Amino acid sequence: MTTQNELKRQAARRALDYLPNDDYIGVGSGSTVALFIEELAAKKDRVRGVVAASLESRELLEKLGIKVVALADVGKLPVYFDGADEVNHSLQMIKGGGAALLGEKIVAHASRQFICMADESKYVSKLGKFPLPVEVVPFARSWVASQLVKLGGRPVLRESVITRGGHEILDVHDLSILEPMKLEDEINRIPGVMENGIFARHPADVLVLGHADRAEIITVGAK
Numbered sequence: 001m002t003t004q005n006e007l008k009r010q011a012a013r014r015a016l017d018y019l020p021n022d023d024y025i026g027v028g029s030g031s032t033v034a035l036f037i038e039e040l041a042a043k044k045d046r047v048r049g050v051v052a053a054s055l056e057s058r059e060l061l062e063k064l065g066i067k068v069v070a071l072a073d074v075g076k077l078p079v080y081f082d083g084a085d086e087v088n089h090s091l092q093m094i095k096g097g098g099a100a101l102l103g104e105k106i107v108a109h110a111s112r113q114f115i116c117m118a119d120e121s122k123y124v125s126k127l128g129k130f131p132l133p134v135e136v137v138p139f140a141r142s143w144v145a146s147q148l149v150k151l152g153g154r155p156v157l158r159e160s161v162i163t164r165g166g167h168e169i170l171d172v173h174d175l176s177i178l179e180p181m182k183l184e185d186e187i188n189r190i191p192g193v194m195e196n197g198i199f200a201r202h203p204a205d206v207l208v209l210g211h212a213d214r215a216e217i218i219t220v221g222a223k
């Protein structure tokens with residue numbers, strides 16, 4: 001039987017087709033990204049350096065001898081590679097299952113192209129079955145939670161998780177995400193919210209979807 005990890009590896013391996021030549025790239029975090037970094041190790045001479053959106057990815061890159069660079073030193077990146085918790089047919093995503101959404105959104109926005117790698121179970125017609133991660137300033141947690149309830153959600157604190165920026169994560173269940181872009185903006189306007197896991201303003205350009213026997217390339221035309 002094919003495991004979910006094998007589907008993720010199909011996607012990670014195929015995503016290497018999008019590596020630029022002799023340039024910098026960005027990577028997100030999570031198990032699919034870890035597989036991508038493992039595959040990248042064999043081609044590390046192709047890239048000048050990698051900006052990591054999380055400490056875990058940075059550690060893995062360093063362990064495999066891949067040069068890590070700071071975003072501040074490179075500015076705009078040609079390509080960003082990351083996974084997702086859900087991705088819809090417009091290539092809008094929910095991310096943040098690994099609590100690295102803030103770093104991921106920053107590096108994604110600093111990149112010209114977003115390559116999303118996912119196993120086939122992540123491709124959905126409507127976002128929202130996966131609880132939406134919202135990164136909050138601890139002091140504002142209850143206030144933010146009350147505002148998320150007004151939006152129809154059921155926020156649950158992710159126990160024992162403090163993000164790299166010193167924030168907490170509320171996982172919001174039962175949200176109806178009819179207009180992802182609007183909800184992304186609306187949640188980010190609540191004072192105390194640092195970022196939320198809807199990536200609709202900046203959807204992926206390419207989805208590399210791992211199946212048991214192949215990787216499928218999905219695009220939705222020009223942004």
Ligand SMILES: O=C(CO)[C@H](O)[C@H](O)COP(=O)(O)O
Nearest residue numbers: 030031032083096097098100
């Ligand atoms: O957004 C993320 C981390 O914050 C990950 O991309 C997302 O959780 C998917 O993870 P995985 O590749 O382990 O399934």
